[in-house]
Each structure stands twice: as C-alpha cells, then as structure tokens.
Amino acid sequence: MKLNLLAIAIAASPTVLGAQDLVTRNRVGLPDAPNTLTFRLTAYDLYSTDQDTKAAFEELFSEFIEARPDWKIETQLQTGNIGQEQARLLQQVRAGRGPDCAMIDSSQLAVFKNAGVLQPMNAVFSEEEVADLFPYVRDAITDEGGNVLAWWWFTDLRVLYRDTSVVPDAPQTWDEVQVAAEAAVEEGKEGILFNGGRWEGTAFDWLANYWAQGGTLVDENGAPVFAEGENRQKFLDAVAYYQRLVEAGAAPQRVTSITDYDAFNAAAAAGTAAMFVGGNWQYGQLRNTLPEEDFADWAVSELPGPTADQRATGTGGWSIAALSDDPEKAELCGEIVKEIYAGPGNAYQGLLPTSEAIYERYDAYDGPEFELFAEALQNGVARPGAEIYPEISNQIQILIGDVLSGSASPEEALEAAASAVQAAYERQ
Amino acid sequence: MTATSERAPGQVHPAPWLVPAVLVLAAFYAVPVFDVARLAFSDASLVDPATEVSTAAFRAVLSNPALPGVVATTLLFVVVNVVALQILGLAIALLIARGERRELPGMAAFRTLVLAAWVVPGIANGLIWQILFDEAPYGTLNSILGGLGLGPVAWLSDPQMALVSAVIANLWQGTAFSMIVLYAARRGIDPTLYEVAALDGAGPWRTFRAITLPLLRRAIAVNTVLVSVQTLNTFDSILALTGGGPGRATEVLALFTFNTVFYNLDLAAGCVLALLLFALGMAFTLLIGWLNRGASET
Numbered sequence: 047m048k049l050n051l052l053a054i055a056i057a058a059s060p061t062v063l064g065a066q067d068l069v070t071r072n073r074v075g076l077p078d079a080p081n082t083l084t085f086r087l088t089a090y091d092l093y094s095t096d097q098d099t100k101a102a103f104e105e106l107f108s109e110f111i112e113a114r115p116d117w118k119i120e121t122q123l124q125t126g127n128i129g130q131e132q133a134r135l136l137q138q139v140r141a142g143r144g145p146d147c148a149m150i151d152s153s154q155l156a157v158f159k160n161a162g163v164l165q166p167m168n169a170v171f172s173e174e175e176v177a178d179l180f181p182y183v184r185d186a187i188t189d190e191g192g193n194v195l196a197w198w199w200f201t202d203l204r205v206l207y208r209d210t211s212v213v214p215d216a217p218q219t220w221d222e223v224q225v226a227a228e229a230a231v232e233e234g235k236e237g238i239l240f241n242g243g244r245w246e247g248t249a250f251d252w253l254a255n256y257w258a259q260g261g262t263l264v265d266e267n268g269a270p271v272f273a274e275g276e277n278r279q280k281f282l283d284a285v286a287y288y289q290r291l292v293e294a295g296a297a298p299q300r301v302t303s304i305t306d307y308d309a310f311n312a313a314a315a316a317g318t319a320a321m322f323v324g325g326n327w328q329y330g331q332l333r334n335t336l337p338e339e340d341f342a343d344w345a346v347s348e349l350p351g352p353t354a355d356q357r358a359t360g361t362g363g364w365s366i367a368a369l370s371d372d373p374e375k376a377e378l379c380g381e382i383v384k385e386i387y388a389g390p391g392n393a394y395q396g397l398l399p400t401s402e403a404i405y406e407r408y409d410a411y412d413g414p415e416f417e418l419f420a421e422a423l424q425n426g427v428a429r430p431g432a433e434i435y436p437e438i439s440n441q442i443q444i445l446i447g448d449v450l451s452g453s454a455s456p457e458e459a460l461e462a463a464a465s466a467v468q469a470a471y472e473r474q
Numbered sequence: 475m476t477a478t479s480e481r482a483p484g485q486v487h488p489a490p491w492l493v494p495a496v497l498v499l500a501a502f503y504a505v506p507v508f509d510v511a512r513l514a515f516s517d518a519s520l521v522d523p524a525t526e527v528s529t530a531a532f533r534a535v536l537s538n539p540a541l542p543g544v545v546a547t548t549l550l551f552v553v554v555n556v557v558a559l560q561i562l563g564l565a566i567a568l569l570i571a572r573g574e575r576r577e578l579p580g581m582a583a584f585r586t587l588v589l590a591a592w593v594v595p596g597i598a599n600g601l602i603w604q605i606l607f608d609e610a611p612y613g614t615l616n617s618i619l620g621g622l623g624l625g626p627v628a629w630l631s632d633p634q635m636a637l638v639s640a641v642i643a644n645l646w647q648g649t650a651f652s653m654i655v656l657y658a659a660r661r662g663i664d665p666t667l668y669e670v671a672a673l674d675g676a677g678p679w680r681t682f683r684a685i686t687l688p689l690l691r692r693a694i695a696v697n698t699v700l701v702s703v704q705t706l707n708t709f710d711s712i713l714a715l716t717g718g719g720p721g722r723a724t725e726v727l728a729l730f731t732f733n734t735v736f737y738n739l740d741l742a743a744g745c746v747l748a749l750l751l752f753a754l755g756m757a758f759t760l761l762i763g764w765l766n767r768g769a770s771e772t
Contacts, residue, residue, distance in 0.1 A: 129736045134520075137520050244720070299628055303716070443717075451723070469537075
C-alpha cells in the first residue's frame with residue numbers, strides 16, 4: 047500500500063511544537079545529549095526557505111532524534127557554490143576537521159571515494175536495498191569489495207521540453223530537433239534553448255549528445271580519452287549538432303550566455319520558446335508557475351539522439367556519506383539517509399528516488415511524467431568517477447562557448463580542450 | 475621629567491609606535507603572502523598537502539596556452555576600467571562640487587545615490603547586470619532599445635560585447651569610489667584660487683586645466699593605484715555575470731586563479747597565478763608611481 051503524504055503530515059501534526067524545540071538553526075536534538083554527530087547539509091530541505099518544506103523536514107528530523115535521545119546532530123550549512131564547498135569539505139576531511147556525515151554532490155563522489163575518506167555504512171543497508179538501486183548509482187556508491195561508501199538519495203535527469211502548440215510531436219533525432227526548431231522560429235518563437243554559458247550545466251546537458259553515441263570521457267584508469275580514437279569523431283559530431291542549431295538560427299545566439307535553468311522557465315512563462323533542454327525538476331516548477339491552460343501545452347520527452355535508438359541523458363543528484371571512522375557515527379549517518387531522505391524526503395520534494403521500490407511506495411510518483419522519467423533513466427549516464435572530470439567539464443564549457451560564438455572551429459576548440467585537460471591530468 | 479619627554483615630537487624614535495602596526499600587517503598580510511609563495515613552490519593540491527619543493531607549478535602555469543589570452547583580457551579590462559573610472563569619477567565629483575557651490579538642492583541625495591552602487595556586493599552586482607543584459611526577447615535593456623528602434627545587442631553572447639558588458643558592470647560599481655576620492659580632493663582646493671580665476675576672466679575649461687587638474691594630480695595618482703588593484707582583483711561580479719564566457723572571452727586572471735584552484739583542485743598552480751596577480755598589481759603601482767613622480771612636488 048502506498049503512503050500518502052497528507053496522511054504523514056496529519057499524523058505528524060501533534061508533534062509540531064516538539065519539533066520546534068528539537069530543531070534549531072545549528073542543532074537537531076537536545077543540547078545536553080551525550081553523543082554528537084556533525085552533519086553538513088545543503089539548504090534545500092531542513093533549512094529550506096520554503097516554509098512547508100522546512101516544516102516537513104523538521105518533523106522527519108524530530109521523529110528521528112526522538113528515537114535516539116542519546117544523540118544530537120550538529121548541523122552545518124553548505125552554500126550553493128557546489129565546487130568550492132565540496133573542495134573545502136574534502137580539504138577539511140583530509141585535515142581531520144571535517145564533519146562526521148555530509149551531503150556530497152554526485153559529480154564529486156568519485157573524488158571523495160578516490161581520496162579514501164568515505165567510511166562504509168554497510169550495517170544500515172541490506173544487499174537487497176543495494177541491488178534495487180539503478181546500476182549507475184550502485185556502481186558509484188560501492189567499492190570493489192561491495193562496501194556501501196555513500197547513499198545517493200535522489201537523482202535527476204535532462205529531458206526535452208516542448209510547447210505542443212508549436213511542436214506537436216516529440217523530436218526523436220537531432221535532425222528532427224532542427225527541423226522543428228526552424229519551423230518554430232518561423233512562427234516567431236525561439237526554436238530551442240539550452241545551457242551554453244560557462245557553468246557545469248552546459249557541459250552536463252551537452253554530454254548526453256556525446257554519450258548517446260557511446261562516447262566515453264575517461265578510460266578505466268581515469269585518464270582523459272575524449273579526444274582520442276572513435277571518441278574524437280563522436281565528440282566533434284555532438285559539438286557540430288549544437289553548432290548547426292545556432293548557425294541555422296534554430297537556437298538563438300544567446301544560448302552562450304545561459305547559465306541557469308531558470309532562464310528556460312522564464313522563456314516558457316513568457317511564451318517565447320518552443321523547446322528547451324531542461325531538468326526533470328522543472329516540470330513541477332512549470333506546473334506551479336504557468337497558468338493551467340498554458341501548462342497543458344507543455345510536454346516532456348527523452349532527449350533526442352543522432353538516431354532514434356541512440357539516446358542518453360545525464361543523471362545527477364546528491365548523496366550522503368559518513369566521513370567519521372567511528373562505526374556508531376557512520377551507522378547513524380546511514381540511518382539519517384535511510385529514514386529521512388531516501389523515501390519520505392524524496393516523496394515530499396518530488397525528487398527522483400534512486401531505487402524502484404521507492405517509486406512504488408509513494409503516491410507522489412503516480413504522475414505520467416514520472417513514467418517518462420523512469421523510462422529515460424534507463425539511458426541515464428552519470429558523470430565519470432574521475433578526479434579530472436571537473437576540468438573536463440570546464441574545458442567543454444569553454445569549447446562550447448568558443449564554437450557557438452564563432453571564436454573557434456570545433457577541431458581547434460577540441461585540440462585546445464584536450465591539451466588543457468591532459469596538462470591538468472598530468473599535474474594530478 | 476625624562477630626557478625623552480623633553481624631545482620635540484619630530485625627534486622621538488618612531489620604532490615603538492610602529493611596532494603594533496607592523497605586527498598586524500605581518501600577521502594578516504605578510505604571512506599569507508609568504509604562505510602563498512611557499513605553496514607555489516610545492517606540489518600541493520586542495521586534496522593533498524605539499525610533499526616536495528618544486529618548480530613544476532611555475533612551469534605548468536607559464537606554459538599554459540590559455541595564459542597569454544587571459545593576461546591580455548585582464549590588462550584590457552584593467553586599463554579600460556581605470557581610465558573610465560577616473561573620467562566618470564572626476565566628472566561626477568566636479569558635478570557635485572559645482573552643484574554644492576551653487577547650493578542646488580538634492581546634491582547630498584545624488585552623492586548617496588552614486589555611493590549606493592559601491593556597497594552592493596560584487597556577486598549581486600553581477601546578477602543585477604545579468605538581468606539587465608538578458609538577451610531574451612523580454613530582456614530589460616534590449617526591450618528599452620527595441621522601444622527606441624535600436625538593437626537588440628548581444629550583450630553577453632558576443633565575445634567582444636561580453637567584455638564591454640563586464641566593464642560596464644564594473645564601472646557602475648566602481649565609479650562611486652573614484653568619485654569620493656576625487657570629490658574629497660576637489661573640496662580641498664582653496665576656493666580663493668577659483669575666485670581669482672573668475673576675476674581674471676578664465677572660462678570653465680581654462681580653470682579646469684590650470685587649477686583643478688594640476689591640484690588633483692596627486693589624488694588622481696593615488697586613485698589610479700587603488701582602482702587598478704581593485705579592478706585587477708575583480709572576479710566575483712564577472713563570475714556571476716558571465717562565468718568568464720563565452721569561451722574565455724571574459725576570463726580575467728583572478729577568475730582563472732579561482733577556476734584553477736576549484737576546478738583543477740590545483741593549489742600550487744593557483745598560488746603561482748596569485749603571485750602573478752600580485753606581481754601585476756605591484757607593476758601597475760610602480761608604473762603609475764613613476765608616471766606621476768612629479769605629482770608629489772605639485
């Protein structure tokens with residue numbers, strides 16, 4: 047039987063007063079509790095600016111800590127600057143000044159894993175629970191010995207949004223995208239929008255076009271190989287796809303300045319864009335932003351590929367990992383993920399769970415869009431678990447900007463990117 | 475009464491009075507600079523501490539093919555900003571001084587309005603201008619230009635224009651500082667000189683060239699040094715405005731340093747770049763000091 051969020055909220059309501067006492071700005075639990083776990087988290091749940099989300103997580107944390115009266119959780123907030131925050135976190139952990147438990151962005155998980163700072167949480171998660179994870183998630187959170195080094199508690203993916211009043215049928219291939227976008231331009235719309243500025247979203251969204259052809263960024267040793275052998279042509283073909291869209295006017299030149307998914311929501315709200323490459327979470331945002339009749343025109347579909355049967359989508363999300371070598375703390379960290387985030391926390395926020403079982407357990411995932419998301423996740427590709435990935439991403443962002451603004455040819459830009467990545471790799 | 479207390483103020487040895495300031499400067503400025511220099515000669519990363527003394531980071535940074543372009547962008551950004559900041563700051567300072575002399579109402583409010591931009595954090599400045607420069611069909615500036623039958627302008631998507639946009643954003647924020655330095659200097663000029671000039675029948679341009687500009691020369695030199703260093707270190711507003719793009723079109727040295735440390739996790743190379751930034755700042759300061767070597771005698 048599926049759990050209804052409303053029922054959870056009603057059942058939890060008598061404890062609201064208690065929740066306020068137990069949850070403060072930097073602590074969960076009673077101040078004189080003998081044991082302390084430090085937990086570094088993002089500002090999107092327990093300390094969310096959205097009061098409803100905040101209240102829901104306060105309830106979940108309160109129930110959690112009431113069942114463990116000997117413990118208190120000292121909370122530390124991360125800012126939204128992911129790269130800087132995660133680098134600082136790793137530096138602190140290596141210096142022995144890190145928190146006991148922390149949220150780690152999925153793109154950084156490999157760096158932490160390779161640094162050997164993640165402590166197993168095997169006592170909390172059964173083999174069946176690990177087996178139920180999506181394959182790319184399972185691979186990312188376990189080591190060769192099968193130890194659970196983190197728990198990736200929600201994922202996300204990129205999809206193609208389209209205004210069906212302008213583009214009735216979902217384009218399946220790159221060529222179909224261009225044809226549909228050019229037709230939309232003739233109707234006075236911006237054909238297709240995507241991230242093209244200097245930020246992680248640009249590289250991550252574009253990589254789906256490379257991965258769809260079977261391209262790989264690094265080899266099994268973590269060395270960059272995207273400019274070598276067959277990968278080279280796949281890479282150039284994926285760049286050429288974006289280049290054609292801009293040169294044909296199917297995508298506006300301004301894509302090279304887009305560094306935020308919110309730009310697509312704004313364009314959808316203004317009714318100026320026919321299609322955009324966005325994240326799954328934007329579906330709910332559009333539903334809440336657009337008038338009902340306008341929202342009804344918007345649909346999502348899998349990202350098109352070079353051919354209809356070559357598809358991929360980048361998958362991201364956040365994990366939680368134990369950084370303390372105290373087994374009790376590692377276990378408590380795992381229990382926070384299991385009882386608060388991976389399940390009720392997913393469902394409340396509508397975030398995509400990383401295991402099939404959770405989709406089945408909650409009403410929140412009954413919408414038709416989740417069927418599409420679950421289907422697209424079958425072609426999900428996570429960013430490579432290599433220390434060099436952030437620099438590869440940086441160089442792809444530069445490359446896309448240079449090519450789309452006409453500053454360099456794809457070949458020249460690829461040479462420069464490959465050279466820069468190789469130099470950075472040799473310094474690691 | 476001791477012998478020391480009988481000395482005139484100019485004869486007292488200054489060392490005891492300077493010690494606290496020297497200690498504070500050493501603790502908060504010299505030590506970090508020496509630490510950056512130490513790390514630059516190491517193999518330190520954000521993940522691993524330094525294990526050896528090495529010049530590899532210097533070789534890697536100086537052989538990076540992107541470096542000349544980044545330095546060129548930085549120099550262009552700094553020079554254009556410094557010149558424009560002086561002109562705009564001086565223009566506003568003289569406008570306010572003239573308005574106050576004529577007792578026009580609203581001068582204090584105008585001064586406050588200009589200063590308001592200065593207190594805006596760099597990141598917020600970048601975000602504000604990102605909204606204004608938005609090239610979407612509903613973008614603020616392009617909509618205004620469209621209403622006048624002009625544009626649209628590729629404010630952020632064209633590599634050359636993106637650098638111009640970054641300069642505009644920096645000028646909006648930095649002009650207030652120049653204005654306040656030059657305004658203070660202008661207020662320090664003896665009004666009698668202007669009265670004499672008026673009696674002699676000197677026009678505004680002649681008065682400006684013969685009195686205002688020569689007497690502001692020292693303030694302009696100081697201001698040039700300060701805004702050069704400030705502009706050289708600018709990265710937060712550019713990070714928020716363009717992220718350094720498109721491509722590397724707006725990637726200045728400070729942002730390049732940030733990316734080296736936080737994308738590559740390469741602390742040693744980041745420290746080399748920080749030293750380069752320090753050297754450039756010092757070179758600017760010495761150059762400006764040399765160009766204005768006569769100002770102190772003025």
